[in-house]
Amino acid sequence: MTNPVTPTVPTTRRAVSAPVPAYAPTGPGVLKFGGSSFTSHAAYEELARALAGRLDAEARPLAVVVSAMPGETEGLRERLHAVDPHPSGDRVAGLLTLADTISAHLLTAALHRLGRRATVLAGHEAGLITDETFMWARLERIDPEPLQQAFAAYEVVVVPGGQAVDPRGRPTWLGKNSSDLSAVAVAVALGAPRCEIHSDVEGIHSSDPRRVTGTRLLGHVSYDDAAAVSLHGAKVLHRRAVRLAEEHGVTIVCRHNRPPFTPGTVIGPGGGRADAVVLNLHSLVLRYHDHEEADRAHRAFRSDGVDTIRLDDAPAVALIGGYVDHEASAHRHGIAVGRAAGIPVTEIRGGRTTVHVAADEAAAVRLAQKLHDELPVPRPTGVPA
Incomplete structure (x- = not known):
């Protein structure tokens, strides 16, 4: 891996808890919100207000990586398979990623309505370059210039998750649940020491809390153990996101995706052993x-x-x-x-x-x-x- 650098909306404003970290921030903050964050169109307005609160509290810009609304990607997949039961990778990568793009534009529209300067950098604009594998593509290069230029004019840059391009500029897909990987790559491009992953659980549990009773939230987990549970199918984090974070010294902070955005698992150096199923x-x-x-x-x-x-x-x-x-x-x-x-x-x-x-x-x-x-x-x- 190389890196070129050593949501109907009411008009009245209301106070919303903002996901403010407990450390002294410097540079743009990097946040990721998974598909469970957007259970309705009103959720985009709610998140936009929370992000506006954070902008005011921290006085620094935000890079926000988003996933598609639940069911959007699968809906596109079903339509594609109705036309071709075995579509080629370039067709899959070109179509399925549109769901995340729609989500990014909806959040940006909600931010604009609040008077915030926000823009979208889709996969072909964000500086993430992969190999020529259209599906489950491997990230090979991160160009920080597009993000840096965007922040010269905007206070929020919204990036659709899982998108990139190959060296010839063709759309590629980083794989299922790869918005995490996009978020860490954005953090690397911006030199951010932390990347926040917001989802419907606060982090890594000792097993799937929706299926297994008595699970425990793991507080501080090493890169190795986080990668291991991800490799074997834990859906909290993308394995390659963990390895990219380790390579560039980015600490991953898992948080809930609803106010007050409760923090949970921290993934980084010195984390403890993770016994899990x-x-x-x-x-x-x-x-x-x-x-x-x-x-x-x-x-x-x-x-x-x-x-x-x-x-x-x-x-x-x-x-x-x-x-x-x-x-x-x-x-x-x-x-x-x-x-x-x-x-x-x-x-x-x-x-x-x-x-x-x-x-x-x-x-x-x-x-x-x-x-x-x-x-x-x-x-x-x-x-x-």
């Missing part, structure tokens, strides 16, 4: 005839930029997070089509990672609960080992 019902285990076939499939998926786990004890590969047309990928690479064999449930305990396979969604949830119940309960802070 990762459950992602969109993930899929594919089984092959033998280990050689499984190895070839693993290499092929990885070459496409898809996160996969090669299971050691079986000729099988876990596709993490779903949204992969694995049959089309197999045909494209001339490899065998894997047979769906279940859902992976990953146990991370004491630095050791074990991938279990459950037959279906109900079994996966039961297994995750059992494994989580068996995790050691961490000692309270201040109690000696």
